[in-house]
Amino acid sequence: MRRLSLRRLSMPAAQVATVVAFLGLWQWASSTGRIDTFFFGKPSRIWSELSDWITTGTLWTNLSHTIELLAVGYLAGLVIGFALGWLMGASPMAQAILEPFVVFMNAVPRIILYPFFVVWLGFGPLPRELSVILVMVPIVAINIATGYLAVEGHYLSNMQAQGAGRSQLALHVYIPSLSLWVLSTCRVTFGLAFQAAISAELITSNSGLGYLAAQGQSLFDVNQVYAALFVVTAVAVVVDVGLVLIERRATRWMPRPTGTA
Amino acid sequence: MTSKASTKLELTTDGVQPVTRNTRGRRFWARTAQVLIVVAFVGAWQAIGTRSPVERLTFSTPESVLTTLGRWTNDATFWRDLGITLTEAVLGYLMGVGSGVVLAAVVFSSTTIERFLRPFVAVFNALPKVVLAPLFLLWFGIGISSKVYFTASVIFFIIFYGVYTGMKAIDVSLVNNMRALGASTVDLTVHVYAPAILTWIVAGLRLSFTFAILATVLGEFLGGTEGLGVRISLATQQLQNNVVIAGIIAIALVAVLVDRSLVRVERRFTRWKLF
Numbered sequence: 001m002r003r004l005s006l007r008r009l010s011m012p013a014a015q016v017a018t019v020v021a022f023l024g025l026w027q028w029a030s031s032t033g034r035i036d037t038f039f040f041g042k043p044s045r046i047w048s049e050l051s052d053w054i055t056t057g058t059l060w061t062n063l064s065h066t067i068e069l070l071a072v073g074y075l076a077g078l079v080i081g082f083a084l085g086w087l088m089g090a091s092p093m094a095q096a097i098l099e100p101f102v103v104f105m106n107a108v109p110r111i112i113l114y115p116f117f118v119v120w121l122g123f124g125p126l127p128r129e130l131s132v133i134l135v136m137v138p139i140v141a142i143n144i145a146t147g148y149l150a151v152e153g154h155y156l157s158n159m160q161a162q163g164a165g166r167s168q169l170a171l172h173v174y175i176p177s178l179s180l181w182v183l184s185t186c187r188v189t190f191g192l193a194f195q196a197a198i199s200a201e202l203i204t205s206n207s208g209l210g211y212l213a214a215q216g217q218s219l220f221d222v223n224q225v226y227a228a229l230f231v232v233t234a235v236a237v238v239v240d241v242g243l244v245l246i247e248r249r250a251t252r253w254m255p256r257p258t259g260t261a
Numbered sequence: 262m263t264s265k266a267s268t269k270l271e272l273t274t275d276g277v278q279p280v281t282r283n284t285r286g287r288r289f290w291a292r293t294a295q296v297l298i299v300v301a302f303v304g305a306w307q308a309i310g311t312r313s314p315v316e317r318l319t320f321s322t323p324e325s326v327l328t329t330l331g332r333w334t335n336d337a338t339f340w341r342d343l344g345i346t347l348t349e350a351v352l353g354y355l356m357g358v359g360s361g362v363v364l365a366a367v368v369f370s371s372t373t374i375e376r377f378l379r380p381f382v383a384v385f386n387a388l389p390k391v392v393l394a395p396l397f398l399l400w401f402g403i404g405i406s407s408k409v410y411f412t413a414s415v416i417f418f419i420i421f422y423g424v425y426t427g428m429k430a431i432d433v434s435l436v437n438n439m440r441a442l443g444a445s446t447v448d449l450t451v452h453v454y455a456p457a458i459l460t461w462i463v464a465g466l467r468l469s470f471t472f473a474i475l476a477t478v479l480g481e482f483l484g485g486t487e488g489l490g491v492r493i494s495l496a497t498q499q500l501q502n503n504v505v506i507a508g509i510i511a512i513a514l515v516a517v518l519v520d521r522s523l524v525r526v527e528r529r530f531t532r533w534k535l536f
Contacts, residue, residue, distance in 0.1 A: 096291035107520040108513040109475035195389040217395030240387035
């Protein structure tokens, strides 16, 4: 028993040791001038940058702006995409009309539209939110339209045979089964939304985690870029773990969604 | 036997359906509606853009965007910019695919390495890779190389993760059977692993190439001297929205053209998997 638990612990220990050794080597090489700190930075400087952000409140301001952007963009994108997908699933005519537009939009890397949104809507949060929404909508719509048509026919026939109306079908069959589609694709769609949010903040903005990274780049301060990278990674991992748990509770049998940013 | 077995069939989302007068009518009305939507959109845009000088500056007009695009077709600097953006995207893509496949193969060859790297792979998979762009611009400057390496890094993660999960999904009994029949590692690579990897790369080609174009243009937005992204970024600063929109349309057209041609490649390679 003892040996078994030791063996089980050895892998995490090796992983932690590698990270520590890497950081230590990095710190040593940068303080003895073996690597150029202008390009590679220095772990202790990254750490002091991070603690600076925490004490001055920079971290919370920018973190909350990014989270707000993600929350608004993700939810609005879901709702609009859901509605559009539902329309396309329920009406063959709507599907025939809208499909080429949605497929076209899905093939375009939509984040490149962001500079236009900035000129159009100014430097507030609106162009960024629109960017995230636009990345989400085609993917969600395509998934929902596919999901709508994949709803088991015998559920519908059974319910109709027992006298269910359209609204009852929607409430008891379509909404639950489509919600499952949304849940089972949440990791991918959230990843794309996060990608879009960070891209928009990188290109032009005055707040957010992407802004901190871009600011570090323009100030030639590689430590600041690393610090921003670290926070983004932490957010990504925390959210991803949460979404894995959600996704696991949803289904496993569904096909993976396809989509691009 | 009917002499005229001419009931046309078409593949729809409901399966194979005969083309009836109903579907033909629907297709006609759908086409009409699409044309109307596009015409209404362009018309409304032209109307808004010509209403006042401010609105002309903000929205530009379809007319002036078309004029800009038309001018570009005769403009050698535009083709040069387009060439540079595509070169960066293709070079980055190839580097990313190459390094991703090699590393996935190395990782997959040893369960110890695989278990060791698992948490690191998970972290990088969750990370929005675009945030690495400023780092690459600091490291490699604003020339072509920073975009190529940045694109390569984005593609690397997509391909590595895909090949890695793809190889994990290979049927163990297939490998064991081949081993039992005396196949060497080389045989396995040629007959099992390589086809599996190739299938995955082809299946992920469209998704990953769109990401390559996106990464390249994003890198150019953040800093560069040539390329379509630089052209758009300069025009944004000069409030020349007709140039911004024309540039976006040019990139969108390239992306859609590449996507459409990759659909054919994909169909050719994955046909056998579907049926």
